[in-house]
Amino acid sequence: MSYPVLNLVILAPVVAIAVIALVRRPRMLAPIGLTVLCTVILTAVFDNIMIANGIVAYDLAGRSGWGVGLAPVEDFAYPLAAALLLPSLWALVGGPSDEQAADDASSLGTARSEEKADAAD
Numbered sequence: 001m002s003y004p005v006l007n008l009v010i011l012a013p014v015v016a017i018a019v020i021a022l023v024r025r026p027r028m029l030a031p032i033g034l035t036v037l038c039t040v041i042l043t044a045v046f047d048n049i050m051i052a053n054g055i056v057a058y059d060l061a062g063r064s065g066w067g068v069g070l071a072p073v074e075d076f077a078y079p080l081a082a083a084l085l086l087p088s089l090w091a092l093v094g095g096p097s098d099e100q101a102a103d104d105a106s107s108l109g110t111a112r113s114e115e116k117a118d119a120a121d
Contacts, residue, residue, distance in 0.1 A: 004064050007077035014081045014088075021088035028091045032084065039083040040076060047071035 022029055050056045051070040058072055066073040 002061075002063075003058075003072065003074035007074050010081055011077055014085045017092070018084040018088040021091040025091040028087060032087045035087055036080060036083045039079045043076055043079045044068045044071060047075050 018032065022032070047056070048069040048071050051058075058075075063072045063074060068076070
């Protein structure tokens with residue numbers, strides 16, 4: 001199995017889960033986008049360092065031939081999957097809903113206002 005096919009098998013369900021999460025919680029777009037951006041940049045930097053130092057090598061027969069510096073483009077699939085999947089699962093399973101988060105934020109603001117008023121007295 002080639003790297004691009006393996007990546008497709010991994011990324012297809014991850015992207016489907018991310019789309020579901022973003023439809024349900026559109027406010028997650030910016031955090032997920034920032035996570036993906038940081039992950040891609042870090043992967044590009046450190047994969048190139050590891051490949052240049054001979055720590056990691058790739059079979060040329062399984063690669064697409066495209067790369068970012070020395071790093072094959074296929075090497076970005078797993079960090080991309082993690083950057084999409086973990087926040088998406090948090091949004092779908094573990095995190096508070098947008099309404100709960102808004103309620104918590106407003107109650108926190110009210111509590112802080114009351115603390116300031118008490119401190120002023």
